[in-house]
Amino acid sequence: MAESASSIPPETDWDTAPGLLDGAMTLELSAEQCNLGYWLPAVAQGTLRDRARTGHTDAEPTPAHMRADGPLRDAQILELGCRSLAEEQATRVLGHYVAQATGVAEMEFFATQLVDEARHSMVFRNHLVELGVPAVGLFDTIAELTADYRIDVLDPILDFALRTVRDDGDFIGGVAVFTIVIEGVLAPAAELSERKWNRLDPAAAAIARGASIDEIRHLTVGSSIVREHLRRNPSARAALLDVVRRGRELWDTIPDRKHILVREHLFQEGLREHGALVGDYEVWPGTRLVDTEPEERYEMAERWTDKMAAARLAYMGLPEAVEILRLT
Numbered sequence: 001m002a003e004s005a006s007s008i009p010p011e012t013d014w015d016t017a018p019g020l021l022d023g024a025m026t027l028e029l030s031a032e033q034c035n036l037g038y039w040l041p042a043v044a045q046g047t048l049r050d051r052a053r054t055g056h057t058d059a060e061p062t063p064a065h066m067r068a069d070g071p072l073r074d075a076q077i078l079e080l081g082c083r084s085l086a087e088e089q090a091t092r093v094l095g096h097y098v099a100q101a102t103g104v105a106e107m108e109f110f111a112t113q114l115v116d117e118a119r120h121s122m123v124f125r126n127h128l129v130e131l132g133v134p135a136v137g138l139f140d141t142i143a144e145l146t147a148d149y150r151i152d153v154l155d156p157i158l159d160f161a162l163r164t165v166r167d168d169g170d171f172i173g174g175v176a177v178f179t180i181v182i183e184g185v186l187a188p189a190a191e192l193s194e195r196k197w198n199r200l201d202p203a204a205a206a207i208a209r210g211a212s213i214d215e216i217r218h219l220t221v222g223s224s225i226v227r228e229h230l231r232r233n234p235s236a237r238a239a240l241l242d243v244v245r246r247g248r249e250l251w252d253t254i255p256d257r258k259h260i261l262v263r264e265h266l267f268q269e270g271l272r273e274h275g276a277l278v279g280d281y282e283v284w285p286g287t288r289l290v291d292t293e294p295e296e297r298y299e300m301a302e303r304w305t306d307k308m309a310a311a312r313l314a315y316m317g318l319p320e321a322v323e324i325l326r327l328t
């Protein structure tokens with residue numbers, strides 16, 4: 001096939017790609033489909049056209065109110081600092097997925113996911129500079145800002161993935177951990193971010209939209225890899241359910257809520273100051289963003305996690321895992 005605009009499939013085209021929740025629940029993509037030959041035109045030259053360096057175009061600016069001292073800016077700095085670190089650490093872990101991949105299709109897919117996550121870390125980090133955080137010492141600033149989040153939340157979940165894929169050499173179990181536990185929990189945060197910043201920080205909303213387009217692919221291909229493995233090896237079911245169960249036990253010990261609510265409370269203060277910019281914008285159907293509370297937003301993200309997990313687990317052929325993972 002000649003390479004042209006038609007090489008950009010609808011799921012990676014900026015103007016036609018579905019939202020994260022919809023896409024992750026309804027699309028079917030496999031590692032064989034999403035190989036390197038797919039990614040280069042579809043993502044590098046498709047999704048990222050005009051947005052490769054910063055994640056947004058010049059027409060998607062960082063407004064002055066986002067650069068002014070105050071809780072709104074603090075909320076964004078904390079959010080993007082934590083998410084940039086999460087993406088960086090995930091990238092490092094994904095190196096082991098590339099190394100352990102069972103076939104070339106899986107290896108190529110994880111090589112592209114590795115670049116996607118490294119890019120997410122980069123554009124989240126660079127937006128901090130657009131908010132006026134000094135570029136000099138940026139990594140130290142992020143490390144300081146995220147020290148507790150890293151120890152309490154990121155290290156334990158990423159260690160779990162490392163133990164599975166690197167130490168136990170269990171590639172499929174590792175894919176399940178990444179798809180169900182890690183991406184499954186980060187994805188609703190990404191969805192919420194896009195909706196929260198939509199009117200307040202157009203650059204951040206575009207950055208989030210680009211990341212969401214990638215996350216749909218990570219969730220659907222990861223699910224497809226597990227599904228195909230289970231189809232060929234029905235006896236793998238017990239071990240997979242065991243990984244899911246241990247992932248849930250681990251998640252129950254992690255104070256994610258406490259950390260997320262710090263930034264949601266800052267966002268709330270900022271929302272009170274800048275509510276006029278948000279107007280009647282609905283964060284989800286029937287609910288205006290200005291009428292939401294921090295806890296309410298966190299709980300909605302948990303409900304999204306459950307909904308997506310139920311759809312993906314049924315697709316994988318692990319419907320029993322839905323109850324194990326249910327958060328709400």
Ligand code: FE
Nearest residue numbers: 087117120211
């Ligand atoms: Fe990501």
Ligand code: FE
Nearest residue numbers: 183214215218
């Ligand atoms: Fe991802």
